[in-house]
Amino acid sequence: MYQEVLERFLRHKVAVVGGVALSIIILAAIFAPYVSPHDAFKQDIANTRQPPDSTNLFGTDAFGRDVLSRIIWGGRVSLAIGFLAMLLSSVIGVTIGSLAGFYGGGAEWLLMRLTDMFYSIPALLLILILVAVFGPGFWMTVLAIGLVFWPATARVVRAEFLKIRSEPYVEAAQALGASPSRLIFLHFLPNAMAPLIVQMTLQLAQAIVLEAGLSYLGLGAQPPFPSWGNILAEGHMHLRTAPWIATFGGVFIWITVLSFNFIGDGLRDSLDPSLIGR
């Protein structure tokens, strides 16, 4: 089956392009100390806001730092925040969604109302409150985004579980006396995996955008550590005199988010159970 999924994914051209672009960006971020052409932190006040040239391919920022190197390092922070926030959202969302979808009844009612409650708080407001109380920073950003995203995951998982609950193989397993944990981990979750993976991919992209938004407001990763969001934020003050700072920062957010969305699309098509085996 995995073979088949992979084949179908590889036939999805746009998704492959996204995957390649994303792999390059992720690898560059992981190996930032080795691949960045210049020191991303060293300021040079005599060399600020220089337009792109052969030394600084993407120009320099307001502190004379190489924009390309900062984007490579910024990828570490942005991708890490996106990945960890998605992970946190998935852990909470899958737990709550599974319990609600599996047990139903009063437990489901309670858990889903809790989900609705979180869902109805405007995301930005919840994040602003959290950051205002606990102060901005890397982990705060992860926590805030994770807390905002989990209700969507919980709903997807619950909906899948409701579908699976009435499948004949589940009824058969139940009749054979399988324990709830065996049912959840062996039968429900693997069959809910396809939409969940798509959901996770899309959330990762959304988390990167949200991190950029928060950094833009000064609430995300704190300087001098670069993230794509704060490269964009620092660049917006110099849009007139040094447009390359914000432009390149924005382009990388755009490429990354687009890649994740393409991959999400590709995965949705290739994982669709109704297509498997055809």
Next chain:
Amino acid sequence: MWKMSNSIAISIMVILLAMALSGCGPADDPADDEEPDDPRYGGTITIGYISDVNYLNPIPRISAVDNMVNAWLHDSLVVIGPDGDPQPRLAEDWDVSEDAQTITFHLKEDVKWHDGNPFTAADVEFTVYTILNPNVESTIRPHMASLQGFAALTDSDGPASPDDLDVRPVEVIDDHTIQFNLSRPDATFIPMALSRGIIPRHLLEDDIAAGKDLSETDYTLEPVGLGPFQFVEWSRDERIVFERFDDYHEGRPFLERIVYEIIPDRSVASANLETGDIDFLWEAAPAAWSGLMDLDQIDHDISDGLGLSGVFLNTEEPPFDDRRVRQAMRYALDMEAIVGEYLGDGMSLASGPIPPNIWAHNPDIEPYPYDPTRAEELLAEAGWTPDSDGVMQKDGEPLAFQIETFDFATERQEASIAAQEFWADLGLEVDTRWVETTVLLERYNSGDYEAAWVNPTGDIDPAGTFGRFHSDNIDSGNTTRFSHSELDGILDEARQLTEQEERRPLYWEALEILHDEQPVLWAGYIPNDYWFNEDLTGFVVTPESEGLFKHLHLVYFDR
């Protein structure tokens, strides 16, 4: 189907357009009963600024924005003119006695409050006693320290009543004459204590008598003043609207309305000025200056001001209680590059708290040069040694601190980040933090900070600016909590003198001490910058940055 809905949409638009045209026609005609043909009358000026006002009341005066907005609503006995000297406003004129301790003000007659009540000397007396009242929050109080009985009247453990005093600080001679009795000559009293707004006795007397602070009164929501513009409405953090007061005592103001728009992001404010959404911008972000200067439809006025940008250090706590550390921090900065690169084209490098356009400025003092070697020597003298990572430490403690500035002040954030790097080269561990305005101001004023990049405005008389380094004022304006007995002595001596020629040598000496001590790492003198719609004319520019707003009744649209 599509065609039909399209034609419906067009007819709706036509109807709406017709309604809008007919509706706004009469409203746009100014009610010109006095000057029907004078084209200068009329028009709405929209003024953009980053923050909301704290109080629509001239007494608390928390920040520059309070001075600006209250200048339209309220009026004062004197205002500072373009030359920096006080001019009569609510006063006809004044007499000063031979010993310079009795000042008699003759007030204009037929001056009305916005509610139609007459303005009299009793309002002035009431305003002075309100400022002296220790239950009332006011930053003007220190400027009144030379009034008779000041200590007794302002005693927070049971203030005296004026009736108990041998000599009252203010005496109402008649409805339009009032006398101020000083305990010592004080050259700063008229420009600094009497250039602040007068509040109406008939509306506030009962509240103040009941022991309320001004912020607790209904008055702050429905303020009534003597100024050229009267209050219409206030939507918190959004806008404040004023309309002209036809009975203004200096003549009917030209502008029909003032809309004060709060625009928290300064780059958005610059863009709004460019598109014409606002007509006037004060203190544009330095990064926006060159762009604004290129625009034909925007005029600007940039002139010497009183403001000063610098890193204020809390000298009460280690490590900044050591002068050598403060000096080292200043030597470590290439301030010329920082000022030129981040703080704006119009700013000149500062050597101390008094800018060159003020008579007490000492031109012989040079700003510290960029000298990292000297910085290292000073730290070594003070007992700091680098560890294996190059971080300076003493008794096992690293030389670490946090520099803060306001969340809106992008140029100071950038300057702080640049300074952070210079200090890191010296072996200092520096964190940066951007804080919401009121939160940082509160901590900064109460000494709950390490280092802060702030832009305080100097006072029109240097005595006020110097007072911020007097140990008597550690909880009232001396934000670096600086204490230096020799400096205190010099400032006390200068305070007794009224002639500039006598005061100048003392202030030059004070500037030498401050230069050596560096309680503030002075960066630059801030010019006053105003950006406005090219049709606007008639602005009066004074050394006080917000002084321009005290003459807004003379401004009009020339088109």
